[in-house]
Amino acid sequence: MNKQEQVIMAFRDLINKMAWLNKFKMEDRLKGYKSSEVHCIEYIGRNVDSNVTKLAESLYMTRGAISKMTKKLIEKGLIESYQKPDNKKEIYFRLTEKGKEIYKIHEELHKEFRERDKAVFEQVTEEQFDSMLSFVEKYSRHLDAEIKKQGVDIKSE
Template identity: 60%
Template sequence: MSKEEQAMKGLWDMFKKRMWLDSFRMKESLMAYNPSEIHCIAYIGEDMDSNVTKLAESFDMTRGAISKLTKKLINKGLIESYQRADNKKEVYFKLTSQGKKIYNIHEDIHREFKDRDQPFFNQVTEEQLDVILDFANKYNTHLDAEIMKLGIKMRSDNL
């Protein structure tokens, strides 16, 4: 196996393990909700002016898919829609008290992940992080160029 293949395998294995560990804990605490619902709640909790357009752009999903998702969250009592006095055309979303509880659980879990991994990162030097960041930026730029060659817009459902 070439070094390039070893590097990609190592990154993929690391990613899978991190996703498995994180999803295991998320499912344990938030099993009643799917990942897109949790991410939508998290986004709305962070952005005071969340609307269909912002959510669609952020998640790289269609406005129709976001409309379905937000309707589902409204029906579950996790978010509510509103209009601002200065813009009666646009519909915005905010968390309900139940949505805020889910948001806070999600944030607490992410803090747990950071605390879990911090001892490892305390051993990593600035120079090592710089090499990793440089690699990630260059490889992402390469992949973006390859995606553009295909002439398609990348959507999260294409991943």
């Protein structure tokens, strides 16, 4: 196995371990909510004037899938839609009080996970962080270009 394959396998293994470790607490504290719903709530909680297009771009989902999900989240009382007085065409979303509770639980869980993993990150130097971030950004840009070559623009699908 060459270095490139080792890196990709290591990333995959790392993500799978994180998902496995986090899964049980997430499922226990966020019973009844799908991961995609929680991530949609997270995006809306962090971004003012969230709309279908912005959500689709961020979550790498189609606008159709986001429309279905936001409809369900509205039915569950977690988000509400609104329009701006100067733009009656665009529909935006914000969290309800119930949605804010889910957002808060999710944030607390992530804080707990960061605390669990803090010992590793405390050993990483600024140079190492910069190097890792540079690599991840470069790889991400490459994947964006490859996706575009497929004739798929995830950002506007």
